[in-house]
Every structure is written in structure tokens, then in C-alpha cells.
Amino acid sequence: MKKFSTLKRVYTFFNGYKRSLLIALFLVILSTAIAMAMPLIFRHLLDQAIPSKDLSQIITIGILFLLATVASSLCSYSEQLLVGNMGFEIINQLKIKLLKHILTLPLNFFDKNGAGRLISRIDSDTQQLFMLFSSVSLELLGAALNVVVAIIIMFSISSKYALMAIPMIPFFIFFSVLFFGRLRKMYKHDRKLYANISAFLGEHLGAIPLLQKLAALEWSKKKFQQVNDEKTKFAQTIFLREYAIFFAFRIIPELIIALVIYRGASDIKANVISIGTIWMFIDYLRMATEPLFRLSEQIGQLQRGVSSADRLFEILDTRPEVDNEKNITPHSYQSYNSYQHQPYQFKEKIEFKNVSFAHTPTRPTLTDLSFSINKNEIVAIVGPTGHGKSTIFSLLCRFYNVDAGEILIDGKNLQEIHLSSWRKIVGLFWQEIKLFPGNVLDNLKVLRQDIPDCQVHQITSDLGITSIIENFEKGFATSLLENGGNISSGEKQLLSLARSMVFGPDILLLDEATSAIDPQTEQMIQAALDKILPGKTAIIIAHRLSTIARADKIIVIKDGKVVEQGTHHELMTANADYANLYHSQNHRKEVICSF
The missing domain is CATH 3.40.50.300 (P-loop containing nucleotide triphosphate hydrolases)
Known part of the structure; x- marks a missing residue:
């Protein structure tokens, strides 16, 4: 039941694409109708045109067959193009929706979900859903139409031969649902292992300088090999199980076709049935079984998509950081400037x-x-x-x-x-400094367009760091690498301090x-704070x-x-915890100086 509720939610993303879906549906039906007519045309060629040696009829049927093939292919191509573009648009909208929702989530969500795992959700899991939004849905419909129409035509011509194919259909459906239903949990775990790899790479690639300093590169390699091997072995297990099922689904139709040929040989000899009719039955059997085989593959893809959808909906169902009035989120999926509340x-x-x-x-x-x-x-x-x-x-x-x-x-x-x-x-200067790729000025404004450049320059001047910034390659226009990788730790801290004050917090x-x-910069910062902090x-x-x-x-x-609690003088006079901390720090300084 959960799978169907998930699929129901997935297909709400098709809202707004009803016209495209109707056109695609028409193309699927038209393509199926043309494909279903082709074995009938070929039977006429084998049973009448060739035995009568009527060259004009043979050429006419050949041209008709060619036109039908081209028309069917054009319908399939147009349907795939239409639905593929729709799939890309839906996935793009879903990625944006996910990111916007993630931006509204409380900090405890990020305590439990690392950046690598979230990247896997936004990028990889949405791509798993692409097949659902592009080809899977209509292929399932096309497969169902092929099976139904092929069986109807076969029964209208010979119930004896049609009954040979009927037992195969519930076999395919039952075992597809059974096997791929069991594989769904494996697909979900496989996506989790993939997310673990993404998380590992995100954490360790960003920590390469630290790993080098600690001489821990070999440890990192071995750790990655463990994570990667676990994913590889599990993926191999899924692969073997899938293709064992696909092999069974491939071999059974061929055995039925062999049975039709065996039975048909004696009926042809007895003039009960024609060669063209037997060939037509083989074509219709393939048309009925090939979609069933594709259906089994699509069910596998469907299960992967549903597993990814479950993981995405877990995020979308996480309650955002809620303000106190009318459950408005602080970001409200809008830009900072469009949020109307005035500063407290x-x-x-x-x-x-x-x-x-x-x-x-x-x-x-x-x-x-x-x-x-x-x-x-x-x-x-x-x-x-x-x-x-x-x-x-x-x-x-x-x-x-x-x-x-x-x-x-x-x-x-x-x-x-x-x-x-x-x-x-509230201006916050945090121990963990985060600088974004972009220039210095944009980082100081936190990419906010409502803060004028002059306000930034005033703050850096008050802090006494304008000269430091101007010594950068291009001053305020200097491009920073990810997390400020091209400037020193002290310079990053200075920029972070200026950023916390640039919008004039109370x-x-x-x-x-x-x-x-360093001590010299510390003195400069302390002097700047002495000017800024009053008031x-x-x-x-x-x-x-x-x-x-x-x-x-x-x-x-x-x-x-x-x-x-108290002033420095009061706490030193009390001679308790604060005094002990103060004396221990001075003692450590004296020990360091003695060296």
C-alpha cells in the first residue's frame, strides 16, 4: 500500500502537463495500432502475394510495410521526445523544490544529515525519478496495450494457438510483482550506500590538507575502499538477482514459440493453418512477450524510482523551521528582501x-x-x-x-x-568560518543586494582591515576559492568578523x-571592537x-x-572558578615563554 501511496504523490508532479500527457498518450495508442497491423500485412505477403507471384502486390505490400514501420517509429520518437522534455522540466522543478525546502529546515535536521547525503538526495535520487517522469509510465501503458491487442487478435484467428500464450501472462505479472517487490528494500539500501559514498567524498575531499598534515591519506584510502566495496558487492548482488529473473523471463517466451512452431508444422502439413498465420502468431507472441519482458525491467526501474521517491518525500515531509505566526517559514521560499517583517x-x-x-x-x-x-x-x-x-x-x-x-x-x-x-x-561570528566562492565584496554582503557597497567599506574601515583587503590581488573584487582556500586563516577570520557586522546588528x-x-592582528581587532561595541x-x-x-x-x-558571574575584579576577588581559569592561563603563558 505504501508503494501505491508513494506513486500517487509522485504523479502529482504531472499537474500542469496534462496536454503533453494527452498528446503522448495518443502517440502511444497510434504507434501500438500501427505495430499491431504489421503482422497482418506480413501474413498477407506470405500467404497470398508471394505464392501468386504478383510482383506489383509484393511491391505494394513492401511499401506499405515500410511506411508503417516509419510511421510507428516517428510516433515512438515524438512520444519519447515529448515525454523526455517533460521529465527534464519536472526533475528540474523537483530539485529546486527540494533545495528550497531544505533551506527552511531547522539545524537539528543538518545535525543528522550531512552535506554529501543531501547532495545525493537532490542530484542522484531525483535522477532515479527521471525514468518515471519520462519513459516508464507510458512504456507500461504501451506494454499493456500491446499485450491486450495481441491476445485479442490471436484469439480472433485461432483460440488453439492463443491459449498457448495465455498461461505465460499471469506468470510474468505474478513473478514480476513478487521478485521486484522483494528487491525494493534492496534498492532502497543500495541508494543509502550510494549516499554514504557521496557523504564520504564530500567530507574527505574537503579535508585533504588536514589529512596530509596528519599523514592520514592511507587511512582515508582504506576507509573509502571499505565504503566503496560494500556498495559494489551489494550492487553485484542486485545485478545477479535481476538478471536471473530476466533470463527466466527471456527463455520462457522462446520455449512457447518453439511449441507453436512444433504444433504449427503438423497443422501446415495438414493444410489446417497457413505459414503466414504461424509467422503472424510468432510475431504477436513476441509483441505480447517483449512488452512483458520490458515490463519486468520497468518494474525494476519503477521500484528504484519508488525507493528514491520515499527518500525524497522523507525530506519534503520534514517540518520546516516555523515562525510563530500562521506557520510562516522564515524564508517562505522567497528572497530575503521580499520577506516583509521589520527588524525587532x-x-x-x-x-x-x-x-x-x-x-x-x-x-x-x-x-x-x-x-x-x-x-x-x-x-x-x-x-x-x-x-x-x-x-x-x-x-x-x-x-x-x-x-x-x-x-x-x-x-x-x-x-x-x-x-x-x-x-x-543579531550578528553572529561563529568559530566555524564559511566563505563562499565569489568575490570578497559579495562574501561580506552575504550576496545581499540591499546592502550598499559604501556600508561594507565603512565597516571594514572601522575594523581597520580595509588595507588588508586592498592588498589582495584585486582588492574587494578578489575572487575567493571555496571556503576561502586562497587566503590565510587569519584573513578569513577578519572577513567573517566584518560580515557579522555589515548589516548593522543591535x-x-x-x-x-x-x-x-597573530598578536598584531589581534590588537588591531581588539581596537576595532573597542570602537564598534559601545552602543x-x-x-x-x-x-x-x-x-x-x-x-x-x-x-x-x-x-x-x-x-x-560578575566583573573581572569581582571574580578575581572571589578566587573561585574564574580566578583558577585566569591563573592557569597565565601559568601556561609563563611556561611557554620560558622555552
């Missing part, structure tokens, strides 16, 4: 009130976390690695929703604020803003405690809880 007017404070959150149920990340941040305050969050600091940023950006408690913005639950309006006032979330930067609400995650000593408030996180 942040007035007073941000408050985490008894917030709990866990990425996995067995490992809570934050537990009963409470603190507040006033507008225009510069607040630092510190603590050991892996204790929930970056998760606070994820919750503030609403990449995830809290499991318990609430985040209040001016006393209003964050989940009640329009997501797009909220994100328009709230800045800075996750290790000065990591991976803004800034939350800074820092491991270098010396960089946040002047913060208005420092919040110490440990095991997902607030264990201390």
Missing part, C-alpha cells in the same frame, strides 16, 4: 530563565541555566570546552528551541517573536573573535581571558550551569 526593536534585556537543553537525551548540555544581559552591555561567557557556551548562541539564534525554561527578550518569550525579525538584529554574538590571529549589546565567548577583562559582566559556565 530590542529595548531592555535578554534573560535566560531556568533554561535546559540537550542535543541528545542522555547528555544534557544546559541545565536550569539562568542569567540576564541588559541592553548595551558587553558580556563575556567563559568556561571549559564542551560545557555549553556555544549552545547558548545557538539557542539565542533559535537554531534550536529550549527543552525547558524560556528565553525572554524584553520580557517576551523568544519563540513568540517573528524569527526573521529577530535574526535581522546584538553581536562573538565566538572566539580573536582566535587564529551595542555584545556577548562574547572567549577562551583567552585576557581579552575580556574589561567586559561589563563575565558569566562562568560549568557543566551547563552558571557557577559565577
